[in-house]
Amino acid sequence: MPKHFLMCRPDYFTVEYAINPWMHPEAGADRERAIRQWEGLKSAYEELGHQVSLIDPIEGLPDMVFAANGALVVGGRVYGARFAYPQRAAEGPAYLRWFAERGYPTMEPSHVNEGEGDFLTLDEVILAGTGFRTDVVAHQEAQEYLGRPVVSLTLVDPRYYHLDTALFPLDGHNVAYYPEAFSPGSLAVLRRMFPDAVVATAEDAAVLGLNAVSDGTNVVINAEATNLQLELKRRGYEVIPVDLSELRKAGGGPKCCTLEIRGEN
Numbered sequence: 001m002p003k004h005f006l007m008c009r010p011d012y013f014t015v016e017y018a019i020n021p022w023m024h025p026e027a028g029a030d031r032e033r034a035i036r037q038w039e040g041l042k043s044a045y046e047e048l049g050h051q052v053s054l055i056d057p058i059e060g061l062p063d064m065v066f067a068a069n070g071a072l073v074v075g076g077r078v079y080g081a082r083f084a085y086p087q088r089a090a091e092g093p094a095y096l097r098w099f100a101e102r103g104y105p106t107m108e109p110s111h112v113n114e115g116e117g118d119f120l121t122l123d124e125v126i127l128a129g130t131g132f133r134t135d136v137v138a139h140q141e142a143q144e145y146l147g148r149p150v151v152s153l154t155l156v157d158p159r160y161y162h163l164d165t166a167l168f169p170l171d172g173h174n175v176a177y178y179p180e181a182f183s184p185g186s187l188a189v190l191r192r193m194f195p196d197a198v199v200a201t202a203e204d205a206a207v208l209g210l211n212a213v214s215d216g217t218n219v220v221i222n223a224e225a226t227n228l229q230l231e232l233k234r235r236g237y238e239v240i241p242v243d244l245s246e247l248r249k250a251g252g253g254p255k256c257c258t259l260e261i262r263g264e265n
């Protein structure tokens with residue numbers, strides 16, 4: 001089934017503040033290279049037959065390229081984002097406006113949450129991260145608005161500050177994850193829910209290998225996550241490696257650049 005993604009070209013991408021351990025403003029970032037890498041990701045989706053829509057980037061919002069943080073869209077309803085850091089605050093209303101202008105029902109959130117960065121949707125359940133950015137109360141708010149069960153998972157390693165840096169859905173029923181990113185209780189929940197999960201190594205996590213996008217057949221993944229790619233191939237997935245090393249300087253990977261627009265079903 002082709003998917004529909006929203007992306008934002010990194011026309012104003014910089015690393016000028018540090019709000020996660022990956023960001024080092026003194027080291028800078030190469031915007032032209034980031035744009036080329038982002039174009040490669042967009043082409044990869046289009047070649048797989050997925051639809052890509054674009055939101056206009058806004059000057060002064062260097063992290064707006066990370067579209068996944070802009071909202072959570074499930075069943076055609078849009079639960080807006082409310083960012084933890086003031087540097088990104090203006091992105092929430094910008095993404096919500098994009099959806100409202102296209103006729104989607106939208107909800108302005110009352111609680112801090114960073115969209116699909118911390119909400120990952122499976123067929124029957126939404127997995128939700130907390131600990132660094134998204135407030136656990138937002139999990140309840142999303143459940144109430146979207147009418148899907150939300151399972152809270154606590155993140156404990158600051159390098160894996162969003163759920164989508166430590167886990168990705170392989171399909172509607174199974175996931176890949178990095179165990180050390182989760183609290184003991186949350187890890188026990190993952191083991192119980194997903195006994196056949198792909199378990200990633202520290203090396204794969206450290207190159208944001210878990211920040212991947214799967215359509216159930218193809219997995220678009222950071223090129224450097226080599227162990228994880230081998231395991232995915234062994235399980236029968238088609239692996240599409242992409243180089244997003246420049247965007248990783250802001251703490252993002254393929255999934256971060258990709259907000260899935262799920263229709264009414």
Ligand SMILES: CN(C)C(=N)NCCC[C@H](N)C(=O)O
Pocket residue numbers: 019020023063066067068069088116117118162164165250251252253255256257
């Ligand atoms: C889901 N996405 C987008 C991510 N997991 N991360 C990207 C956010 C990077 C940004 N500098 C920040 O720290 O907010």
